[in-house]
Amino acid sequence: MSEADGKGNADALARLLRFVLAAGEVRLVEGDALVAPDGRRQPLAPVVLAEAISLGLLRRGGARLSPLPEARVHLKRRLCDAQTPFAGQHRDMAAVTVLRDGVRERALANRLESPLANLARLKEKSGEAYLPEGAFAAGERLHADFTRGGLQPKMTMSWEPRIASRQKGEAGAGRDLTDTTLAARLRVARAIEAIGPELSGVALDVCCFMKGLEMVERERRWPARSAKLMLRAALLALARHYAPPAKTARHRHVWGAEGYRPDLSR
Template identity: 50%
Template sequence: MVERRIDHVEVEIDGVRRAVAIDLEESPLGWLARRRGRDGRSFIAPVQLIAGERLRADFTRAGMAPRLTANWDAVTRADRAGGAAGLNASEAMLAARQRVGRALEAAGPEFSGLLMDVCCFLKGLEQVEQERCWPNRTAKVVLALGLDRLARHYGLSAAARGPARARTRAWKAAEGAGGEGA
């Protein structure tokens, strides 16, 4: 029996935060997140993994993967829950398709095909390099750039950023304004 490595990642979809289970053995992104370079850092950052898995989750919800068997969705109840609060299955699928479209548009034409191949169709980097006639080890670099754009689209970053120091504010009334003796 093969032991699966399931990890839980929290993503925000339509303003609702949810825990999503990912199979690290199945996903090429999971493989890249577990591997370390010579400098000891993983090949992709946690925010890149989350962004790629979020794209994959929306792709799966949208029913965009090619079907290998018959489609039995028409036989099921039309009003069943589709994943997003208040949406039926068709509306949830349409919303997921729109999210995928916006994410790929934000990634740009340079990265959208690669993101689809690796994140959604689960192609390995060697296979992508062979299909695109790229030199060895280039897909990893291009994928990292694409995942960075995807993470930026989703509003993800490795660290919280803000001003070095916030402006000081005082919440006291001005002298003589409605106090005692007025």
């Protein structure tokens, strides 16, 4: 797909979302048009509709389409991008895979503002990626939960041991937090616990505080290039936490007396 085709689809998707959000719910008629409750019509390209559904922006029930909460966020972000055309020269956008609720999804990331994305571009001598896709996706998910939980404005390096535990006098501190925020904080706490105290610090520094590896080494007084190894180990542990490997069936051993024959009918 050419750049012009991609931009055209993005514009068509924005028009579709704007129409559905304004109407609340629309009907799909003749497979290529939308009709709002007030009778307004809008043409529709099947490929744009398929993209909106695959991205989790619209819900389809038969011939009816309704917007999901992500639709308004997506449209708002699209409009902001359109209003700041000069910001594009400071971006290096690339398609990445992220984990959300255990499902891998495609998204766009600005590689110029993410130390983790810089690491994801490194290659082993064999040509394979230094940071496996699952590990990169785990780091992105940790960053998303960290941001969704509203932790960034308040957290510093001294906050690390307190993520998974509440301090004395903080019993009522969470009463004004939404369920979404509290759930995100709980996921961060569980992730940090899964990584372990030895590796969680570097994961927080890079994935959440967006610190470069050299800064991490300087602040923690680590040898050169050691942060890269520590971060990789942390993200591999985090990936196993988010997507545990399937358990293999354990073989049972049965001891029998002389002349014993196993029952093969089971």
